[in-house]
Amino acid sequence: MDSQEGIVEKQCAMDDFEDELNIPAADVDSPEEETPNQGRIKEPIHLHLPPKYKGPSRETGFHKSTRNCLKIIRDAMLHHRWQEAAEYFSSYTQTLEDTTVSRQTMACEIIWRLGTEILHHLPNATAVDFNALYNQTKNSGVRNYAKICLEHVFHLLLNGQFDEAKRQLSIAESWRYGKHSAAQPLETKFIRAYCGFLDYLIWCDKRPESGLEAEDVSDNQEMHSYFRQASVTLGEIIRQPGIWDPFVLSYITMLEFYNKEDQALKVLQNYAYNTDFPSNPNAHIYLYQFLKRHKAPQSKLISSLRILHSLVPSHELMLELCVLLMQTWSEKHLEEALRVSMDLLEFSSWKFETKAWKCLLKIILNLKEKHCLEYLKKEWSVRRSLWLAMHFRAYIGRKDSVENVKLLKIKTQVLRLTGEGNIAYFGISLKVRRREQADKA
């Protein structure tokens, strides 16, 4: 829950009123549009700084004072002086009286962004204040209606007002305002998605805790209706390209609850393999986990993990892949497992993981049993320079000897099996062994 909100809330984390205004999102910068001076970096627009007119300023006194006010608020906010910012903000609302249409719409947005940010940091802000501010900004800044709604809903959810949030969402969902509602397709999509998600949460609440007794389930009509609502919206949302991790998971949970595995599998496969979707390793992980949950054949599991390996060779599931590959006992698979585990260990995040090293050692021992150490030699010859510098330099040895002697031993064994004569590392290992023997004695 928290995390999903995090994803979206990051967008509203800080007011970015300077951008976005009058600047349409760049699609793809095409070379034709480039002006000859394109090496230059375009500067952001600063509303709080005096406009760079050549010649006499056309600014009226009103504009000047609002601009100065904005500057003070901005400085106060950047230095986290919220009280001061709030004081100036109360005066700044006068910009709404600006008669120029463009400036007025801009002022609405600025006030929304500044206002909510300041309010979030005032110690004595109450829920009433928030509601008042959100409702007013919603009505004045129609251009950002959907965004404001979403922000409002997140705020309510974070403060535990679930029902109110649900109500606000459904209001927002049914909101229509001519061109304005059509101009915010992304946000309306989000609103729909979260509608479905909240339905899912309600469904979760109503779901019988223990046992899946069919009768109980069928009795609970209300729960079913929520399921229907949620599944319709979520199913529709998930079909659109994008990264919908929490929504997909919740959808799958519901489908699994009603034993619609086929449908769930279809959804997951679409989510993982559809090329319209951005590359998302999580999709493959979900698919694999789903397959594993439903006891899919080993080959299927392996193939799904292979795809994941091609995307993210550093993933934790690679250890599982190695185990799976070893279970088949075929030489080819063993060789592949060796490759996978060595790839994994090359990532710095796995450098000191005993688990991974253990896995590698096991694979190598398996290979040795099968007298296939030439695979190891082949792999080693490619990676030798990197591995010696990365894993077996003296400093690492000393570090291992201090922090993780077990790891040191495994690594020494691996090194010995590769047939490498790395004296420094062996020396350290030897020293440790002697010390241990001394301790025992």
Add this chain to the structure above:
Amino acid sequence: MQYFYQHYCLDAFSTMGNLLREDFTFKRNHPKGVKNMSWTKRFLKGLNYKRCQIAHCLKRVRQIHHLVSDVVSDIPPPLLANHLHEELTSQREQLQFCSDMTGGVLGYMPLHEAQGSADGCLIYPSGHALETLNFHRVVPEFNDDKPPNFFMDSSSFAFELNGAIKQLSVGNMEDLGNVGVRSDYFCSSWVLGDNCRPRLQEVIKSKDRYSCITVSPHVPDELVVANEWGAAYLWTVKKGLQKFREEDSNLYFNAKSPWRWCEFTCHPRVMVYADRTGAEITDARNRDCYHTLFRIGRTPACLRGERVLLAKYLSESHTHHHLITSQFSSYIMDERVPCVPMLKWDHMMKSEPVFACSLPALNQSRTCKVLLGSQRSQEVMLLQYTGGRKHACQTRGPIQKLYSPKESLIHLNHLLPHKRHLAEKRLNVPAAGLTAIQNKDYLSVFQLTETGDLFFQTLKLHSPVTATNNDLPEPAFSFVDVECTEEPGESENLQSIANGDNHSDIGVRSPLQLINNVENGLSHAPDTNEDISKEPNGTCSTRPTNPSKDHDLQVAWNEWFKPIFKKAAGKKRHHHQKVKTTGLIQLKKTKTEKLKQDRLQRLRRDLQEVMKKKEVLLQGVTNLPHLNVTPVPDPVDPEEWPDDLSQRLTASWEGEWKNWWEEKLGLNREKKIEALHKKRKTENQARILHRALLSESFTSLVSYQDDLSGYLSAASQSFGSDGESLVNSQAMEEEDGILETEMHRKSPIIMRKCFNNQQTLGQVLIESTPKRPQKISGPDQEERFNPQSKQPTRGNSSPLDSGLCPALVTFTRTPKSQPKLHNEDYLSSLFGSQEPTWQSKQNGGISFSQVPTSSQLSLSSWSTSQGRTPAQAPQLKKKYRIGF
């Protein structure tokens, strides 16, 4: 061009002269020229034949050069204009944004691996062009409740490099730590350790400018470098370079930028290759294997014109995270999930962030921090976030702006304006680097400016009650001056901050600042290491840094300011070169000129004397030619211009334009009538009174006449003013009758009475309406002083402008103090010179017309002009009657 000519005249005009001057300094005993041998020989030969002809000539040439150099340009103006434009454009771009310094030139490397109280090494460049590399050992002292202190070693290791240092990249400290240093065409790798001196490992050189160097966080002695040609190399020290990527164009579209950047990723052989349009992950083992990490336009919510400014691998915070900043936003990208930002901030910075420093979370509940620094505006922004593993990334608290050197003057005592100016100038230079050290609850942020000054501030973590985030630092400033003697180098400021929402905490802010004054250092200490001789450099001093209050901060700053001010004070003024031109242009001075000059000199002397005495210099004393006195033009006589426009102008000149119009349009008629009635009433009353007084001395006839005249005046008044109205026509007729009868009996006595009356009226006038425009003052005043002499004049003028106001009115304004005397004078003058009066009588009823007009004036000073035209008609009528 004009500006260039004016302000850079030396560059514009005297380049050729300067270049040639070397060869033109030929004295009689001429030392043999080195460069210009053949020419010199020829010249020497020439000397045998013609004595000093050339030398003399050249002297003149030089003199002429000095004289006319700012008129005749060396370089043809069109060519110069071209180059100038080019140069200015490039300078402007440089000024706006300069990518050279991307990455920053300030680094800190702990000398032991363990985090915390170990020694560290501050690496920074110094010197005028930032060409000296300094390794300066710093011993931080961390206490639990006190902000950390930094003890700088007395000396630093300094190495003079063969070019300005553009970027420093600091690797991890193991036994030894790598430092990569980038200059424009050189890159060097250095190592330093706890027990050994910093030393150079290897230098690489390229024809193209290097734009990036990064030290590997995984494997020692490995670096990646990228140059502006578009090639990126993995550089293993002592083993050579391996090119893993080469792009002759930008990655995704043509951004026309040669800037390239490389960073490591989680895998030691997989690199991020970035340019302005995006970033790609490239496998160094397999050239064809790459995929997009970040792409402008493809990553959601990119803005038009957005460009990648900096990429940084956040190895310590999260092994898969990369920071990418553009001029608008900064993104946290996960290399496993390409193109989808984990986190996005709008960093709100004024100018482009090109320095970044990441600080990992010290424990689970803490936040990861990213510091962004910009070059031009010296801004430093602190961003905080959590997550990235089990939880999604989440920002923690809004962006916070830290203090920058240029803001530090606010925290100090006020300086004198010129000193303030100097200090500001010094502090306002662009920033050159940024680094930070984190320890428990404290975060020390170091900033380097392009003059080589090093500042630091310390932020304290607000004891987070609700295990969430938030550093709320409150920096104040203090510093350690490296060059000066022992100074308290830090300050501590306690401030409590009421913080909103979910973090309520008290902030101790203990910001320190450390300044390393390079320029002064050079001037103070003869520390020039000519070559990389690895000699410890310069004079420095240990800094016992005591925690101190604002006062000490002030003291420390003052100490820092001292050399700056001193240097500025000691600066020599440039003397202008004087060129004698006496022999060059010869003018014969004539005698008369000499005389003139004498005269001028005398005049000057006189003037000086007079000024001393504060007197006036009379023209007679001087021998200056007499000035032509232009006579003041004659005053315009408004009566000569009877047309509407002129009269209106006259009225407006007298400030009565509005009244004129009202009169003209008859807007004030009613008011006038009323005033007239009132006037008449008061007059009648006055007359009654008067009669009572006069009756004793005058005969009844006289009194009767007097009465009549009173009537008369009243009648004519009403006539004058209401001439145009037909409302009172009946009354007028009646009065007319009386008038006529009265007219016939006209006699000098009546005349006299009239005048008398007029006189009294005038006085009444004065009392009732003191306000009269005083424009026609000059001649009138004279009149006032000696009315007798002027009487005829008045007489002459008045008949012409019968209803005439200004003259008359001013006349009536004779001093009140002596009315009687005046009257007598007047009378006597009348008697003495009857002629004018009679003349006037013949010309027209002056006596009749004058009285009404003046009364009209008295009623409403504005009515003159308006009333005139209508008033003149009856007057004419009367004239005829009089004539009969």
